[in-house]
Amino acid sequence: MEQGQVQLYWGEDDFAMAKAVEELRQAVLDPNWVSFNYDKIPSEESDAAIRGLNQVMTSPFGMGGRLVWLADTTLCQQCSENLLAELERTLPSIPQQCVLLLTTRNRPDGRLKSTKLLQKYAQIREFSLIPPWKTEQLVQQVRTYAQEFGVKLNSAGAELLALSVGNDTRQLFNELEKLRLYGGDASKPLDENTVAALVISNTQNSLQLAAAILHGEQEKALELVTDLINKNEPPLRIVATLVGQFRTWLWVKLMVSEGERDSKIIAAAAQVSNPKRIYFLKQEIQSISLLQLQSVLPMLLELEFCLKQGSETMSTLQTKAIQLCQICAGFPGTSSL
Structure with a gap:
């Protein structure tokens, strides 16, 4: 490397970030000198940031470069004046062949002076998960x-x-x-x-669950819920897929109800990549009302909230699946009427 580097990786895609960290490790470190030139410092340590800044100022031993990794850092969420002063002193002066890596799942707070400083000196990479409906x-x-x-x-x-x-x-x-x-x-x-x-497709099974709910097929929906949980599909991912699918159906129904006929315009609004899919989506929602579809999303958000609050997974998903089926089937007493 020609100069000292600062890298900031942030986002919730842990796997993609871990892959990027490993690629950086291989690019910076000589495998024979890793034990001398590599430090991973967890945020739980009280002096993690100061220790990392001190370490990265030490030139590497032997061959290759030095990599100092501040894992799960909170520097972009909170930073004391003393620590900010250390950052201002260190970041412009990192020795050649030394790399400071900071990783965090949280979006950096752009209002903080520490974030603005990192924006000036660091190469920033985002590893956010793409929303399932995009x-x-x-x-x-x-x-x-x-x-x-x-x-x-x-x-x-x-x-x-x-x-x-x-x-x-x-x-x-x-x-x-x-x-x-x-x-x-x-x-x-x-x-x-x-x-x-x-390809193993649990997401596909979640889409089958969405279709069963749309058609009010309670028995099939309950079978699919059981199957997904038995396959260890994360409950929040199931909900995310349901939200994405019903959001797409809602947008298509809304555009059609407003008289829009151009599939490309509908596809753009619903964030559907292939406009040819619009014909089939129209067929799927032909027998359900706009009001029913509008009633589904708040219940899905309620389901997500319950799961995040620690509600028992299987019973919560089964109960909500039944209620959602009743909304889509237009049963008396449901919120869709």
């Missing part, structure tokens, strides 16, 4: 990582893979590795049939 971004993420893996996918295959793994980058990497091994050196892109045969 299908176009998820498809683009699949295409980007597929290119890195050397996996060729046709458009339908990329869309199905994005739909199957959602925003779970760990599963995406695992599935792409599987597809890479299967495809070998084949020049022909893998299609949706190959993806469907090889």
Whole structure:
């Protein structure tokens, strides 16, 4: 490296961030001198930041560079005047071949002087999870990582893979590795049939749950809830998929009810990457009212709140699934009437 570096990684995508940290480690450190030149300092230590700043000012021993990692740092959320002064003194003066890495799951607070200082001296990378309903971004993420893996996918295959793994980058990497091994050196892109045969799709099962709720099929919805939990699908991910799907249905229904007929305009509003899907989405929501769809989202947000407050997973999901089915079926006494 030509100069000292400061790297700030932030966001909730732990897997993608961990991969980037490992890539940085390999780029900076000589494997024979790691024990001399690598420090990971957890935020729980009372003097973590000061210790990290002191360490990064020491030139590396032997070959390679030095990497000092302040893990789960709170520097971008709170910073004392004394610590700010140390940052101002240290960041411009980090020795050549030394790298200071700061990681945090929280968005840096742009109002803080420490954040503004890091914006001046650090290379900042965001590792936020893509919301499950932003299908176009998820498809683009699949295409980007597929290119890195050397996996060729046709458009339908990329869309199905994005739909199957959602925003779970760990599963995406695992599935792409599987597809890479299967495809070998084949020049022909893998299609949706190959993806469907090889990819594990809990998200797809969550979409089946959304469809069962939409059609008021209580028994099927309860079976799918049980199946998803038995497969260890995270409950909040199930809810996120439901929110994304019902949000899409709501937008399509709203646009259609306002007289919009252009599929491209509807697709843009609903954040659907392929306008051809709009025809099928219209068919899916033909027999449900706009008011019913509007009643579903608050209940899904209530479900998310209950799960985050520690409610028992299975019974909570089952109860809400029944209530949601009743709303969509238009049962008397539900909030959709």
